[in-house]
Amino acid sequence: MIVRYDWQEAEIREIYNTPLLELVYQAASVHRQYHNPKQIQVCKLISIKTGACPEDCGYCAQSSRYKTEVTPQALLEKETVLNIAKQAKASGISRVCMGAAWREVRDNKQFEEVLDMVKDVTSMGLEVCCTLGMLTENQAKRLDEAGLYAYNHNLDTSRDYYSTIITTRTYDDRLNTINNVRQTNVTVCSGGILGLGETPEDRVSMLHTLSTLNPHPESVPINILSQVKGTPLENQPDVPFWDVIRMISTARIIMPTSDVRLSAGRARLSQVEQAFCFMAGANSIFSSDDGHMLTVTTPCPGYDADSELLGLLGLSMRAPFVKKNQTIPQTI
Numbered sequence: 001m002i003v004r005y006d007w008q009e010a011e012i013r014e015i016y017n018t019p020l021l022e023l024v025y026q027a028a029s030v031h032r033q034y035h036n037p038k039q040i041q042v043c044k045l046i047s048i049k050t051g052a053c054p055e056d057c058g059y060c061a062q063s064s065r066y067k068t069e070v071t072p073q074a075l076l077e078k079e080t081v082l083n084i085a086k087q088a089k090a091s092g093i094s095r096v097c098m099g100a101a102w103r104e105v106r107d108n109k110q111f112e113e114v115l116d117m118v119k120d121v122t123s124m125g126l127e128v129c130c131t132l133g134m135l136t137e138n139q140a141k142r143l144d145e146a147g148l149y150a151y152n153h154n155l156d157t158s159r160d161y162y163s164t165i166i167t168t169r170t171y172d173d174r175l176n177t178i179n180n181v182r183q184t185n186v187t188v189c190s191g192g193i194l195g196l197g198e199t200p201e202d203r204v205s206m207l208h209t210l211s212t213l214n215p216h217p218e219s220v221p222i223n224i225l226s227q228v229k230g231t232p233l234e235n236q237p238d239v240p241f242w243d244v245i246r247m248i249s250t251a252r253i254i255m256p257t258s259d260v261r262l263s264a265g266r267a268r269l270s271q272v273e274q275a276f277c278f279m280a281g282a283n284s285i286f287s288s289d290d291g292h293m294l295t296v297t298t299p300c301p302g303y304d305a306d307s308e309l310l311g312l313l314g315l316s317m318r319a320p321f322v323k324k325n326q327t328i329p330q331t332i
């Protein structure tokens with residue numbers, strides 16, 4: 001199978017609606033052509049600046065517009081970040097993602113401090129990803145010079161549904177930041193969230209947008225909404241597990257070289273369900289030493305539990321930078 005950038009929505013819809021076991025079989029087959037199915041990349045998220053975000057993302061515990069249990073926290077000291085990264089590395093983690101609850105990056109002292117963190121964590125031999133909000137091309141270049149490996153900027157949902165969830169920026173703002181990152185050597189991490197009240201059509205539409213970016217995002221996180229008390233989406237129903245499988249499988253088939261990350265919401269999946277996700281082509285997870293992802297509102301399994309799970313399934317943790325020099329198969 002070749003890597004395609006000309007997917008039509010109708011084709012993606014057909015894949016998404018394939019009978020489940022057939023879909024998983026097809027996705028698993030594609031996965032084995034492009035990835036080592038015995039390896040999972042394990043990542044650690046660090047919230048380097050928490051809460052008090054001016055944006056109004058309806059799912060987010062860090063928006064200043066909602067009263068949630070998150071306590072705002074100023075930018076962490078570099079030493080604190082380095083210590084967390086060190087512990088993560090000792091536990092086999094190969095990628096550290098640093099998140100700041102900002103609308104956008106500003107050219108100020110705090111950005112200089114983040115650049116310094118990126119440099120030092122990278123020099124520990126870890127892949128570093130940042131998620132800092134909107135970014136100019138020049139800021140992306142500065143992150144690139146600091147050694148940044150990836151920049152996360154999720155599309156979250158479809159273009160049509162986006163303004164139901166977020167009103168303080170547009171879909172095109174998102175795509176613009178992704179495009180700015182693409183002007184550098186920094187890889188792109190962009191995916192979405194299931195459970196925002198979107199329809200299957202919205203999911204197909206978001207996958208269409210991602211899979212027609214050329215090149216595809218190197219990393220595609222699939223998040224399951226963790227309903228946060230105090231946010232507009234606190235009463236959303238749980239996402240059916242098989243919807244998660246459909247999403248992972250479809251992403252795997254249409255973006256075969258990308259890492260598909262089973263991200264937020266994994267804590268509520270059983271070991272068997274997680275195994276199914278790996279079979280369907282998910283090849284990355286987030287693990288944690290403190291029981292949560294970015295904030296206390298999103299639980300995350302711990303290093304020991306994940307190490308046990310991977311061992312049970314005959315999987316191992318992927319080393320850092322394995323994909324950096326990988327040849328991308330023939331493209332059209």
Ligand code: SF4
Pocket residue numbers: 053054055056057060061062063100101102103133
């Ligand atoms: S998702 Fe990011 S941009 Fe949106 S409110 Fe939360 S921290 Fe702010």
